[in-house]
Amino acid sequence: MSKRFTETTIWEDDWFYELSPEYKLFWFYVKDNCSHAGIWQPKTRAFKASTDLQIDLSKALVYFNMNKERVRVLKNGRWFLIDFFCFQYGRCVNMGNRVHKSITKTLAENGVGLSELRGIVDIKNEENGILNPQEYDSVILNILTSN
Numbered sequence: 001m002s003k004r005f006t007e008t009t010i011w012e013d014d015w016f017y018e019l020s021p022e023y024k025l026f027w028f029y030v031k032d033n034c035s036h037a038g039i040w041q042p043k044t045r046a047f048k049a050s051t052d053l054q055i056d057l058s059k060a061l062v063y064f065n066m067n068k069e070r071v072r073v074l075k076n077g078r079w080f081l082i083d084f085f086c087f088q089y090g091r092c093v094n095m096g097n098r099v100h101k102s103i104t105k106t107l108a109e110n111g112v113g114l115s116e117l118r119g120i121v122d123i124k125n126e127e128n129g130i131l132n133p134q135e136y137d138s139v140i141l142n143i144l145t146s147n
Contacts, residue, residue, distance in 0.1 A: 007087065015066040070082060083118050092122055
């Protein structure tokens with residue numbers, strides 16, 4: 001079972017405060033049901049079955065991205081929670097960590113580069129030491145293609 005950290009001050013954020021109760025609940029549903037990389041396949045059937053609430057995905061995107069892009073729709077239709085990695089795992093990607101390596105692979109498979117993770121400061125790589133954000137994606141591509 002996955003565990004997720006929760007930002008308790010979300011209840012004070014204007015964008016969240018202005019959501020209707022069903023969209024507040026849907027935000028937590030998406031966050032809690034996304035992959036360990038912050039990727040979620042849009043499906044409302046399970047949400048409706050669990051809550052008896054109907055959600056419009058287009059409206060949800062508008063609401064969730066109010067004043068700041070929080071969710072990006074990927075080319076494959078999946079949703080990417082931009083701040084997910086930093087909030088759950090910290091500001092450094094460590095390629096020596098199995099979870100971080102798995103996350104990096106999942107992101108790459110969905111067309112998301114590490115440079116798209118908001119808040120990442122650096123990446124640790126056993127071979128190259130610490131890299132700056134401009135080097136992320138080229139190094140990761142090399143790592144993934146060599147394995």
